[in-house]
Amino acid sequence: MNLKVKAQAGSFESSDVLIMIEPVESGSGRIIELKSIVMQQFGDDLLAQIHADLDNFDVRDVRVIVNDKGALPPTVSARLETALKRSAQVQSGTLS
Amino acid sequence: MKNKLQIDIPNELDGIGRLEPFQGAFTKLKKGWMEEETVPPPNKAKMPHASKMCANLKEAILKTKPYNGMTISFHHHLRGGDNLVYEAVKILADLGIKDITLAASSLTTAHDPILPYFKDGTITQVYASGVRGELGKAVAQGALEKPLVIHSHGGRVRSVHTGKIKIDLAILAASAADEEGNATGSHGPSAFGSMGYAAIDSWYARQVIVVTDNIVDYPCVPQSITQNYIDYVVKVDSIGDPSKIAGGTTRITRAPMDLQIARLAAQVIEKSGELKDGFSFQVGAGGASLAVAKYIRKIMKQRSIKGSFLLGGVTSYGVVMLNEGLFRSIFDVQSFDAAVSSSLLNNTYHIEIPAGLYANPFNCGCMTNKLDVVVLGALEIDTNFNVNVITGSEGYVRGASGGHSDTASGANLTVVVCPSFRGRIPIVKEKVHTVVTPGESIDVLVTERGICVNPARPELKANLEAGGIKVKDIKDLAVEVEKITGKAKPIETTDRIVGIVEYRDGTVIDVIRQVAE
Numbered sequence: 001m002n003l004k005v006k007a008q009a010g011s012f013e014s015s016d017v018l019i020m021i022e023p024v025e026s027g028s029g030r031i032i033e034l035k036s037i038v039m040q041q042f043g044d045d046l047l048a049q050i051h052a053d054l055d056n057f058d059v060r061d062v063r064v065i066v067n068d069k070g071a072l073p074p075t076v077s078a079r080l081e082t083a084l085k086r087s088a089q090v091q092s093g094t095l096s
Numbered sequence: 097m098k099n100k101l102q103i104d105i106p107n108e109l110d111g112i113g114r115l116e117p118f119q120g121a122f123t124k125l126k127k128g129w130m131e132e133e134t135v136p137p138p139n140k141a142k143m144p145h146a147s148k149m150c151a152n153l154k155e156a157i158l159k160t161k162p163y164n165g166m167t168i169s170f171h172h173h174l175r176g177g178d179n180l181v182y183e184a185v186k187i188l189a190d191l192g193i194k195d196i197t198l199a200a201s202s203l204t205t206a207h208d209p210i211l212p213y214f215k216d217g218t219i220t221q222v223y224a225s226g227v228r229g230e231l232g233k234a235v236a237q238g239a240l241e242k243p244l245v246i247h248s249h250g251g252r253v254r255s256v257h258t259g260k261i262k263i264d265l266a267i268l269a270a271s272a273a274d275e276e277g278n279a280t281g282s283h284g285p286s287a288f289g290s291m292g293y294a295a296i297d298s299w300y301a302r303q304v305i306v307v308t309d310n311i312v313d314y315p316c317v318p319q320s321i322t323q324n325y326i327d328y329v330v331k332v333d334s335i336g337d338p339s340k341i342a343g344g345t346t347r348i349t350r351a352p353m354d355l356q357i358a359r360l361a362a363q364v365i366e367k368s369g370e371l372k373d374g375f376s377f378q379v380g381a382g383g384a385s386l387a388v389a390k391y392i393r394k395i396m397k398q399r400s401i402k403g404s405f406l407l408g409g410v411t412s413y414g415v416v417m418l419n420e421g422l423f424r425s426i427f428d429v430q431s432f433d434a435a436v437s438s439s440l441l442n443n444t445y446h447i448e449i450p451a452g453l454y455a456n457p458f459n460c461g462c463m464t465n466k467l468d469v470v471v472l473g474a475l476e477i478d479t480n481f482n483v484n485v486i487t488g489s490e491g492y493v494r495g496a497s498g499g500h501s502d503t504a505s506g507a508n509l510t511v512v513v514c515p516s517f518r519g520r521i522p523i524v525k526e527k528v529h530t531v532v533t534p535g536e537s538i539d540v541l542v543t544e545r546g547i548c549v550n551p552a553r554p555e556l557k558a559n560l561e562a563g564g565i566k567v568k569d570i571k572d573l574a575v576e577v578e579k580i581t582g583k584a585k586p587i588e589t590t591d592r593i594v595g596i597v598e599y600r601d602g603t604v605i606d607v608i609r610q611v612a613e
């Protein structure tokens with residue numbers, strides 16, 4: 001997936017997650033900034049999930065800022081997917 | 097040494113002494129008496145017509161001759177508006193008093209301002225039903241020199257009787273008092289309702305100061321606290337924030353999930369067979385618990401059921417049910433909102449009771465023993481129905497034992513209501529971080545995702561199923577929840593024990609360890 005612009009999805013509400021995507025230069029890798037109210041319990045799981053999702057979308061170079069308020073795994077994936085698609089401008093009809 | 101729940105309890109702990117492991121909810125009570133010796137209350141004397149009035153709190157505290165290592169006590173009836181604990185501790189700290197044991201009936205976020213005194217050695221130990229906010233975090237991080245002791249409301253009375261809590265100075269806030277120290281919380285600008293938890297302190301403390309923002313002409317009626325126990329009386333400008341002490345009514349939640357859980361819980365109570373003429377009832381004030389009262393009220397009206405008494409922490413919703421004639425009486429150990437005060441003052445059948453009558457296991461029958469139905473909350477519940485209401489998902493102390501274990505042991509039907517998970521944190525799980533109430537006291541768990549009956553109550557399960565209610569195995573529910581949330585890593589702790597949780601009979605049901613950070 002070819003990221004073009006800064007984009008975000010989600011919210012900073014309880015049980016949701018706010019995800020921001022920023023394209024970075026090719027070759028700089030993944031910079032993941034993860035904050036979560038369940039860091040102690042699920043921090044590792046969250047990080048692994050984000051990497052797996054980025055793998056699925058074939059995103060190697062990106063800055064991802066995750067601000068999690070206890071979202072369930074499907075919510076995290078959905079928010080990440082939307083943010084990525086907004087960044088790549090492949091999803092019409094959504095806010096960029 | 098392992099207790100009945102297979103939790104390791106040390107034989108002895110610095111700052112507390114010998115520990116007795118929990119042996120089961122009724123093992124000690126079945127003997128019919130308490131083995132521990134009780135201490136006599138102090139005998140004091142005053143000359144006729146000597147004045148008890150002091151110009152300010154500092155003068156009163158100085159008269160009691162405070163010393164290092166003393167135990168001071170407070171009640172928590174001022175709820176979120178309490179400023180007296182801070183004022184008093186600050187005076188003692190400024191006098192250079194160290195190594196104080198703080199034996200408040202409970203500590204709330206209103207007490208956050210005393211945190212510096214946890215850290216500088218002014219306060220080195222706490223006995224309380226609950227600790228929250230910054231204080232609870234600090235305790236779990238090891239701020240106190242000696243372990244925190246969590247007790248139930250009934251258990252606190254026992255601890256005072258046995259001298260485990262030996263109060264040197266009780267400082268009791270009242271919303272009205274006279275010059276001799278007769279005092280009440282039922283009227284005045286800062287009216288807060290029942291003074292139920294303060295009675296035992298007034299009887300047993302070596303010295304007692306009554307503090308009020310409202311001195312009334314002698315005599316102050318009703319006498320929640322009576323003059324023969326009071327050494328000094330202080331009139332202050334403020335006992336705290338009256339908008340938080342005397343403000344507002346408790347509203348029933350509008351959160352759809354809590355309401356759904358409450359609706360299910362009311363059905364469970366109806367089909368259990370306990371909802372009948374003359375039944376007695378208690379609900380907590382939080383989220384889904386109080387909302388159960390709304391649905392029970394509806395069912396009682398539909399079926400013309402008249403109950404006997406409402407017990408416990410009383411909300412204005414309970415007062416509504418009393419006034420509608422749905423219950424004959426309210427026994428009020430603690431008023432959860434200030435709208436209750438006028439009923440307590442004016443309605444003969446709204447009766448103030450001390451904590452011992454409410455819930456002390458060692459007497460000839462506390463009122464929790466006569467409960468038919470109680471609805472309680474939970475921070476966590478395990479697959480053996482053991483409930484945690486004291487430590488949060490980070491391992492910090494952020495709750496209160498309160499009357500949880502007292503009412504659960506007494507009631508015919510103990511219903512726990514809670515969501516199956518909160519945010520991403522599983523609530524129904526294989527193991528809870530801290531046990532406060534043993535699973536043997538819990539009869540049924542109601543969540544939005546299923547209703548689980550304790551296997552020790554097959555007749556209850558049969559009643560519910562006959563009433564068309566689906567029942568789920570709690571182990572299956574825990575597995576289902578884990579599939580949704582993922583498996584949470586357990587809270588990391590060090591070996592250091594920073595607190596113990598006493599069961600109501602004084603045995604130790606669990607310990608709280610310092611969180612690793």
